[in-house]
Amino acid sequence: MKLKSIVAATLAFGITSTALAQVIGKAEDQIRWRQSVMQTVGWSMGRIKANIEGTYNKDQVIQAANTIQALANSGSGGLFQPGTDTGKGWRETNVKPELFASGSAAKLKEVGMAYNKEANEMAKVAATGDAAAVKVQFGNLGKSCKGCHDEFRKEEKK
Amino acid sequence: MKLKSIVAATLAFGITSTALAQVIGKAEDQIRWRQSVMQTVGWSMGRIKANIEGTYNKDQVIQAANTIQALANSGSGGLFQPGTDTGKGWRETNVKPELFASGSAAKLKEVGMAYNKEANEMAKVAATGDAAAVKVQFGNLGKSCKGCHDEFRKEEKK
Numbered sequence: 001m002k003l004k005s006i007v008a009a010t011l012a013f014g015i016t017s018t019a020l021a022q023v024i025g026k027a028e029d030q031i032r033w034r035q036s037v038m039q040t041v042g043w044s045m046g047r048i049k050a051n052i053e054g055t056y057n058k059d060q061v062i063q064a065a066n067t068i069q070a071l072a073n074s075g076s077g078g079l080f081q082p083g084t085d086t087g088k089g090w091r092e093t094n095v096k097p098e099l100f101a102s103g104s105a106a107k108l109k110e111v112g113m114a115y116n117k118e119a120n121e122m123a124k125v126a127a128t129g130d131a132a133a134v135k136v137q138f139g140n141l142g143k144s145c146k147g148c149h150d151e152f153r154k155e156e157k158k
Numbered sequence: 159m160k161l162k163s164i165v166a167a168t169l170a171f172g173i174t175s176t177a178l179a180q181v182i183g184k185a186e187d188q189i190r191w192r193q194s195v196m197q198t199v200g201w202s203m204g205r206i207k208a209n210i211e212g213t214y215n216k217d218q219v220i221q222a223a224n225t226i227q228a229l230a231n232s233g234s235g236g237l238f239q240p241g242t243d244t245g246k247g248w249r250e251t252n253v254k255p256e257l258f259a260s261g262s263a264a265k266l267k268e269v270g271m272a273y274n275k276e277a278n279e280m281a282k283v284a285a286t287g288d289a290a291a292v293k294v295q296f297g298n299l300g301k302s303c304k305g306c307h308d309e310f311r312k313e314e315k316k
Contacts, residue, residue, distance in 0.1 A: 040191070043183075043195075067228045069228070074225045
């Protein structure tokens with residue numbers, strides 16, 4: 001991973017370069033932490049979906065949306081350091097090596113910023129308690145997740 | 159797990175009873191999700207610690223503290239349903255069966271509320287950028303984590 005793509009990942013996930021120097025962790029730690037972050041996002045997305053499709057509970061949607069917002073702004077992009085393109089956290093990483101290629105910097109920044117934007121908007125919309133608007137924003141947020149997964153994540157191993 | 163302790167867990171982690179009916183997941187899902195939440199808290203605690211002990215970066219501490227706050231208020235107590243006292247998520251659960259005993263309700267509520275309180279305070283203090291105050295509050299938050307771990311978590315298997 002070249003400096004340019006580290007910087008792009010850094011910007012995309014809102015982590016400062018000073019911060020990069022701290023708590024990077026061993027490769028296995030980084031992979032386990034980012035898998036944990038993504039699982040927690042997945043749990044929260046599932047909760048919002050269940051509320052849209054079932055009985056809508058405003059407080060639960062707010063809990064889930066605030067969780068996603070905090071994680072999208074947590075600087076978890078810093079957990080994709082060089083040397084973590086392969087390796088095992090909870091399980092083998094599903095990251096594609098393309099994420100670490102310097103040529104991916106622009107795309108990485110684009111998908112990262114889209115995810116941040118939609119996650120922040122999701123929290124705002126959840127706070128209104130407007131189930132119809134939540135449904136629309138949930139779709140937008142899901143697309144932003146997919147935008148990164150399609151580019152940089154291998155199909156999940158079951 | 160008797161109704162009384164479900165209610166206590168519910169109150170302690172800020173999840174409503176209506177919400178409990180949605181997205182509970184299979185036992186293995188609940189265990190994997192709660193392990194993911196706790197790992198993410200652990201990552202965030204490590205980041206705050208590194209900032210206290212190393213070069214202090216206000217933005218990184220805010221990211222980490224906001225993450226912990228969101229997770230403490232995420233309703234993850236709902237992921238400790240009856241039947242999840244044993245089982246494997248990412249790994250075998252470390253929960254003690256005592257958590258599910260009706261006699262633990264008062265203690266569970268006490269430790270859960272203490273964690274929420276300290277996590278909310280951590281986010282407030284982080285926002286000030288006062289490193290000395292962050293250090294003090296980090297200690298308070300750590301004690302509230304330990305309060306629950308000592309009661310309800312088995313020693314971690316390496």
